[in-house]
Amino acid sequence: MAEVLVLVDHVDGEVKKVTTELLTAARRIGEPAAVWVGEGAESGKAKLAEFGAEKVYSAPSELNDYVVAPKAELLAKLAGEKSAAAVLVSATPENKEIAGRTAVKLGSGVLTDVVDITGELVAEHSVFGGATVTHSRVRSGVPVVAVRPNSVPAEAASGAGELEEAAVELSEAATGAKVVERVVQEKGARPELTEAAIVVSGGRGVGSDDFSVVEALADSLGAAVGASRAAVDSGWYPNQFQVGQTGKTVSPNLYVALGISGAIQHRAGMQTSKNIVAVNKDPEAPIFELSDFGVIGDLHTVAPQLTEEVDKRK
Amino acid sequence: MNIVVLVKQVPDTATERKLSSDDNTLDRAASDGVINELDEYAIEEALLLKEKHGGEVTVLTMGPDQATDSIRKALSMGADKAVHLVDDELHGSDALQTAYALSKALGTVEFDLVVLGSESTDARTGVVGAALAEYLGLPQLTLAGKVDVDGSAIRIQRATDYGYDVVDAQLPAVVSVVEKINEPRYPSFKLIMQAKKKPVEKLSVADAGIDAAQVGLANAATETSDFAPAPPRAAGTVVKDEGDGGAKAAEFLAEKKFV
Ligand SMILES: Cc1cc2nc3c(=O)[nH]c(=O)nc-3n(C[C@H](O)[C@H](O)[C@H](O)COP(=O)(O)OP(=O)(O)OC[C@H]3O[C@@H](n4cnc5c(N)ncnc54)[C@H](O)[C@@H]3O)c2cc1C
Ligand SMILES: Cc1cc2nc3c(=O)[nH]c(=O)nc-3n(C[C@H](O)[C@H](O)[C@H](O)COP(=O)(O)OP(=O)(O)OC[C@H]3O[C@@H](n4cnc5c(N)ncnc54)[C@H](O)[C@@H]3O)c2cc1C
Structure with missing residues (x-):
């Protein structure tokens, strides 16, 4: 052979x-x-x-x-x-x-x-x-x-x-092209983004560089953390966690989008996820078009409650 | 320093989405091609380098007649001239054939640096920059988030899984850019008017010295046998948070055995 x-x-x-x-x-x-x-x-x-x-x-x-x-x-x-x-x-x-x-x-x-x-x-x-x-x-x-x-x-x-x-x-x-230095920007204990079975991502809706609401849910699910470009560009989360056309392409069993509108460039990096859950306060957000389960609401109340419920069921 | 920017014309991703909603206006728009988004960043980077180091910026596009629109757009951002590789023989070329054809077309231009996008929005193979460096035998400085040129030395920050690598090389070289490198400028009215008069040289397969037996659909090493729309996602459930949104989402996750 x-x-x-x-x-x-x-x-x-x-x-x-x-x-x-x-x-x-x-x-x-x-x-x-x-x-x-x-x-x-x-x-x-x-x-x-x-x-x-x-x-x-x-x-x-x-x-x-x-x-x-x-x-x-x-x-x-x-x-x-x-x-x-x-x-x-x-x-x-x-x-x-x-x-x-x-x-x-x-x-x-x-x-x-x-x-x-x-x-x-x-x-x-x-x-x-x-x-x-x-x-x-x-x-x-x-x-x-x-x-x-x-x-x-x-x-x-x-x-x-x-x-x-x-x-x-x-x-x-x-x-001809020599690597003279390797700069490691962040390496957490969470699973690697492209490989993770579950990814929890935060977008502009998170509202600040305090990503703990996203990270808490990710940790209770044993998930990797991702971010939209809006969140990365705002300096809220490091570049290498960007999901989308110009970021990472992920295809996990479960993708949770918190405060992400679902722009075409973001979708290009996560649309093949097997299950998609979205939390967004705008009922018209395009992310709901591809969600298996969506919650219209403020992520700052919905995500913590979800985290708590997940922890309870463990 | 003379720079060639590679620009691909792609279908507009945004209008394509509205095509399915059956809107005639956007239907028309959808048949228009636009510059591949990342190539605007490549053009911007070339212009920034030119402003710093002098020289000329040439746009190189391989594509059918309609690609002229994207070439004009690139010129109106400030590029000096363009080369349009256009020939029916090129139709259906795959990524490696495209890189080969572009490498030949580059043989007709004098350059110190080739700048391109790291990925197109339509095919997204992300291999053209690397394959081009291979064909040209030049240093591959791809996935650049930052570019600095000093004399004949060039240094980039190459995006990696863990952060970035600092990479050094000597010109001439091939650089591909990622979108965080800069913010592309909008063409000014004056530049749009000027762009109409800038030279666009048309190049055929023969002009570029391309071996016709190595390009086009019939000679491609790759072959696509069929395609179909992805099975539609079953319509999901959307609930309004009434103080129990998180709990309901947890029930969904439990149903799917994630918790
Ligand atoms: C060349 C190019 C490449 C790109 N590549 C990428 C890429 O790789 N990845 C990417 O993500 N984007 C990419 N983009 C950008 C993309 O077009 C969008 O701008 C981006 O995805 C928007 O991010 P967002 O959804 O977080 O922000 P927004 O579109 O601003 O959406 C924020 C959402 O949060 C909701 N929200 C606000 N507050 C709350 C709250 N308290 N609770 C719940 N919901 C709330 C809002 O209703 C809104 O829907 C690219 C763009 C270009 C031009
Ligand atoms: C859906 C789809 C899937 C495909 N899959 C494959 C595949 O798996 N293997 C394969 O060999 N081919 C594939 N092709 C063919 C491929 O699209 C074309 O060969 C294309 O010309 C080059 O590939 P790319 O757009 O992916 O380049 P990328 O490597 O993604 O593009 C990087 C950069 O190269 C430059 N560039 C690319 N094309 C041109 C051009 N024509 N003129 C000027 N600059 C250019 C641009 O600066 C661009 O930003 C596919 C095409 C489609 C539509």
Whole structure:
């Protein structure tokens, strides 16, 4: 069976949930082979094996010192050497860029924002902010596919998880953009936004940089916190929590929108959520058009009551 | 410093929504294309850099005849001239073919910097900037929230999951911008009038030295077999808060087994 390369997302050596989803999807196509860049493959491989990785290719952290291109060179090289059937990455902005460059190198095509994939490599996409569903495939070369987090439910299956060193001689072009500093703005104890099963977001309706009404509900639900651009632009919540067209795309089981009107650019980032709950004092707010459950009211009274009720039922 | 800004014309997302409500006026508007929102930020950034460092700003668009509207808009914001890559052979090109064609068209212009949006509102692949850097063999400075140029050195802040990376490179380079980078200006009446006289060069596939066997629907590596409207969301329940709104929402969450 041909290998299917899966680029591993990890933070401080911990494998992200989306990678277990990709390994699950990879098993439909062939034999999953994880590609790990940076420190920690030795300790992380157990988790990868638990989701079916037969091989774990481990490449040095030097590849992270430059923007995107080195990882694309690594993936393209491995895909060639191992005659891979496909390359899967998670559909984050950076990984989509890696996917694009990898596909150029392989002379193949790239599919982005895929929400499902079959063993025959037919990909389902959700486009136009979730309004339209398409099916597509790559018809020449090794398909490179960027899959959205929370799309394919992860299922365990044991793999050998055999560790193998992988290296690549970086071209001059790949080292043209050098990362000289990494600035970590905020890293809380809450689940990662794009991966969370539940997301609670606040908008302009929150009214101030006191986001505690949003955070309290999020914490009682074990959710990640998101924000609309209006809230981010007002300086109420950090930029990396913005949900929407120019922020993160999330697809959780439950999305709670507090004081968010539901502008098209916000919807583009959350419309594929499985359940949507909205609290807004304006009965005409467009967010109610896509809500499974909506409350017309002041979020400053409704959300605390909801938090209290959730806590009571625990 | 000479800058090329890549501008894509896309269907207006806002009017499209009203299309479904069957409003004739907005129906007409919906058939109009607009500049991809993020490309206005790219144009603004190019203009700011020009104001600081001198040089010329050239707009490059690949698209059908109608894309002229977006080109004029870009010129009326203050860009100096435009190149319009327009050819029926390009119809149906996918993201990588688009990047390839744009890389060839860039070969006809002198530039120190290419600036583009990080994502279009219609296809949203977000791969054109990276693929373009790959084709051109130039440093990839994408997802920039801040750009500083000093002589031949360029530094950006690249948006990441955790905050941002500071990235250094030498010109020429490819920069894509995120929306927090600036606030695009509105065209002044004077600039709108001037824009009508600014040069727009039309470029065909042959003019740009593009291999026709590598572009267009028939030669695309990707293929879309079918599409359909997403299944409509079942109409939800909306209640008015009568002092029990939070409790009712909790009941809904319990029903759905979230609590
Ligand atoms: C290029 C571009 C990219 C963009 N990208 C994004 C993006 O990624 N993400 C994004 O979110 N937006 C994005 N936007 C902005 C978008 O158009 C909207 O401006 C934004 O989403 C509005 O945020 P909001 O819903 O919080 O604010 P508003 O639209 O002002 O809505 C606030 C809502 O809160 C309600 N409210 C007020 N007080 C209360 C209260 N006490 N209790 C309950 N409800 C209350 C109001 O009724 C209103 O509906 C983008 C725009 C552009 C041009
Ligand atoms: C719904 C939909 C889904 C699609 N999915 C895929 C897919 O999965 N894979 C694939 O290969 N193709 C896909 N395409 C095709 C893709 O839209 C086109 O190839 C497009 O020309 C480039 O992709 P993009 O708009 O996503 O670019 P992005 O990478 O999102 O755009 C980034 C920037 O590139 C610049 N740019 C992009 N196009 C042009 C242009 N024509 N002229 C000037 N500047 C430009 C703009 O500055 C823009 O802000 C899809 C198209 C649609 C309509």
